[in-house]
Amino acid sequence: MALLDLFKKKRVEGPNVLPVLPExxxxxxxxxxQDVIAPHALRISSRELDLGERIARTFFVxxxxxxxxxxxxxxxxxxxxxxxxxxxxxxxxxxxxLRKFQKKVAEVQSQISTREQKGMVRDPMLDTAYSxxxxxxxxxxxxxERIFEVGLYLTIYGNTREEIDRVETEVRxxxxxxxxxxxxxxxxxxxxxxxxxxxxxxxxxxxxKLNSAPLxxxxxFISFDLTSDRGILYGINRHNSxxxxxxxxxxxxxxxxxFAKSGAGKSYTTKLEILRSLMFDTEVIVIDxxxxxxxxxxxVGGRYFNISLSSEHHINPFDLPVPRExxxxxxxxxxxxxxxxxxxxxxxxxxTPEEDAVIDRAITETYALKxxxxxxxxxxxxxxxxxxxxxxxxxxxxxxSLVNRLSKYTKGTxxxxxxxxxxxxxxxxLIVFSVRDMEDDxxxxxxxxxxxxxxxxxxxxxxxxxxxxxxxxxxxxxxDTASFLFSIAKRGRKYYLGISTIxxxxxxxxxxxxxxxxxTNSSIQLLLRQSPTSVDLVQQTFKLSDEEKYLLxxxxxxxxxxxxxxxxxxxKVIASYTEDQIITSDPSQILAIKKAKMxxxxxxxxxxxxxxxxxxxxxxxxxxxxxxxLASV
Numbered sequence: 242m243a244l245l246d247l248f249k250k251k252r253v254e255g256p257n258v259l260p261v262l263p264e265x266x267x268x269x270x271x272x273x274x275q276d277v278i279a280p281h282a283l284r285i286s287s288r289e290l291d292l293g294e295r296i297a298r299t300f301f302v303x304x305x306x307x308x309x310x311x312x313x314x315x316x317x318x319x320x321x322x323x324x325x326x327x328x329x330x331x332x333x334x335x336x337x338x339l340r341k342f343q344k345k346v347a348e349v350q351s352q353i354s355t356r357e358q359k360g361m362v363r364d365p366m367l368d369t370a371y372s373x374x375x376x377x378x379x380x381x382x383x384x385x386e387r388i389f390e391v392g393l394y395l396t397i398y399g400n401t402r403e404e405i406d407r408v409e410t411e412v413r414x415x416x417x418x419x420x421x422x423x424x425x426x427x428x429x430x431x432x433x434x435x436x437x438x439x440x441x442x443x444x445x446x447x448x449x450k451l452n453s454a455p456l457x458x459x460x461x462f463i464s465f466d467l468t469s470d471r472g473i474l475y476g477i478n479r480h481n482s483x484x485x486x487x488x489x490x491x492x493x494x495x496x497x498x499x500f501a502k503s504g505a506g507k508s509y510t511t512k513l514e515i516l517r518s519l520m521f522d523t524e525v526i527v528i529d530x531x532x533x534x535x536x537x538x539x540x541v542g543g544r545y546f547n548i549s550l551s552s553e554h555h556i557n558p559f560d561l562p563v564p565r566e567x568x569x570x571x572x573x574x575x576x577x578x579x580x581x582x583x584x585x586x587x588x589x590x591x592x593t594p595e596e597d598a599v600i601d602r603a604i605t606e607t608y609a610l611k612x613x614x615x616x617x618x619x620x621x622x623x624x625x626x627x628x629x630x631x632x633x634x635x636x637x638x639x640x641x642s643l644v645n646r647l648s649k650y651t652k653g654t655x656x657x658x659x660x661x662x663x664x665x666x667x668x669x670x671l672i673v674f675s676v677r678d679m680e681d682d683x684x685x686x687x688x689x690x691x692x693x694x695x696x697x698x699x700x701x702x703x704x705x706x707x708x709x710x711x712x713x714x715x716x717x718x719x720x721d722t723a724s725f726l727f728s729i730a731k732r733g734r735k736y737y738l739g740i741s742t743i744x745x746x747x748x749x750x751x752x753x754x755x756x757x758x759x760x761t762n763s764s765i766q767l768l769l770r771q772s773p774t775s776v777d778l779v780q781q782t783f784k785l786s787d788e789e790k791y792l793l794x795x796x797x798x799x800x801x802x803x804x805x806x807x808x809x810x811x812x813k814v815i816a817s818y819t820e821d822q823i824i825t826s827d828p829s830q831i832l833a834i835k836k837a838k839m840x841x842x843x844x845x846x847x848x849x850x851x852x853x854x855x856x857x858x859x860x861x862x863x864x865x866x867x868x869x870x871l872a873s874v
Contacts, residue, residue, distance in 0.1 A: 299426045299433030301447045302393040306420035309455040316415050325437040329392040338388045346374050390448035396437040473517040479811035492764035495739030501769035503745050506799040510814045512824035523705050525671050530712040532677040543671030549678035555661035559624045562697035571615030578604050583721040589646045603634040627660040689722045706738045713742035717753040727755040747775040769801035
């Protein structure tokens with residue numbers, strides 16, 4: 242009884258009524274579950290329900306085609322819309338159905354015989370019906386099939402009538418393309434809504450008789466399979482424990498993006514892909530900002546270049562690629578000049594339109610100083626250096642500010658970085674460029690120059706290559722570096738090049754004007770465990786459901802969602818013991834491996850005292866040369 246009713250009863254019936262106790266007051270203010278989940282208003286009309294701020298509309302299936310293919314209902318289940326679906330299956334007695342079919346077969350056979358006696362042309366519909374009935378009778382008699390009454394109901398939702406009309410049109414078009422027809426539950430919207438709730442109550446009772454085979458095609462057990470006959474093993478499908486074997490070079494483009502929080506296993510997963518791709522004759526080039534790929538390069542016999550202010554490895558940004566037969570040297574020169582203008586825009590902290598024109602003219606004259614023109618043979622010329630460019634620039638009008646800003650790269654602290662001829666040799670299957678020791682202010686410049694050099698190398702000869710850019714958010718912070726990376730991602734397919742961008746700073750990557758275009762130009766996306774601060778942005782970008790969002794939040798290391806083309810599955814990355822020893826990034830595991838290597842080196846070292854200095858630690862001279870033996874530890 243409500244609290245107000247208790248007070249009224251006490252006032253009417255006098256003091257003989259029991260007093261209003263405190264627990265009665267408490268109970269009267271407690272909400273039931275139905276009060277919490279119920280909409281604030283409800284209006285029932287002939288075609289729909291208004292549930293507070295949402296509109297619901299219920300439909301039922303009235304007709305199916307003669308044949309139903311497996312998975313015909315999957316497009317409805319996988320629609321990016323809010324849809325409730327209920328399937329009611331009522332088994333029918335087989336003996337009763339056999340008696341009905343016997344009677345029906347007799348009717349059809351009688352019609353066929355009557356037409357034959359009258360000399361009429363045979364009716365294909367009667368012949369087909371007779372054949373289907375006889376076949377179904379045989380299956381029922383042999384217990385290979387059963388007959389069911391099936392009710393299939395759908396409820397769609399929308400915030401406005403225009404939105405729900407669009408959803409209805411989309412659902413109808415999908416179903417009618419498969420010859421499945423639906424009707425709205427006119428004047429039964431309330432019963433229809435209750436029928437799709439998880440209450441197991443069929444209040445519409447609109448059924449169609451189906452046997453076992455077509456009924457099984459409706460079941461919504463859809464599990465995408467990414468197992469193919471070629472490619473590398475990316476991981477295990479967490480839906481059905483099948484293998485995810487895929488070849489990125491079989492898609493419309495070969496690019497991929499990987500998003501994950503720190504420690505989620507993104508570098509581990511990437512190194513595993515690199516190791517397995519090398520077995521399929523793929524050349525891999527890595528831009529490594531944290532020196533995580535050094536040991537992998539040493540183990541597989543690749544090359545490792547440490548790019549820093551004090552490094553012995555240098556890249557000249559004025560290098561020109563040797564044109565292929567189908568390329569015009571003039572176009573290559575112009576593209577290189579445009580790329581260098583973008584580089585100087587980053588190096589000099591931005592350019593005014595006047596300074597941009599001066600830089601463009603100075604680059605052209607610097608190449609001309611070395612007799613490099615559109616008609617020159619780039620294989621026989623010596624490219625200019627940054628100091629040559631400074632010399633030309635200093636003699637141009639209005640270049641004083643540019644020369645002053647450029648001097649730190651030619652004479653100042655940063656002069657040892659790029660004012661040298663190129664001395665890196667990229668003739669191995671795995672090449673790693675590390676920029677960990679480069680100052681943070683120069684990292685975008687260094688990554689731009691390295692990427693430009695890689696692009697020139699890629700264009701020389703057509704080979705299957707994979708370019709891995711770890712911590713790509715460094716390049717996405719500057720519009721010029723992001724634009725250059727995006728241009729390579731779009732053009733890489735023509736040169737058999739796939740771009741793999743990896744980042745843990747999702748917001749910096751996606752807030753760049755080139756972030757979303759990079760994703761749309763990547764046929765493969767890998768989402769590993771996300772942080773709560775960025776998961777909403779990832780969900781919005783990749784159109785994830787709430788279940789997929791929570792899966793990314795709760796995933797363990799090396800677990801996430803793998804997108805390939807139009808398919809995506811939950812993935813778990815697994816490596817063998819030998820692979821794990823090569824690619825691990827766990828500090829404790831790395832220390833254990835190093836200790837095992839030193840112990841092995843000490844055991845193999847000769848014990849003659851004259852062969853080692855008295856001050857040398859045991860195994861100190863061999864610890865750096867046993868890297869290729871890691872797999873045997």
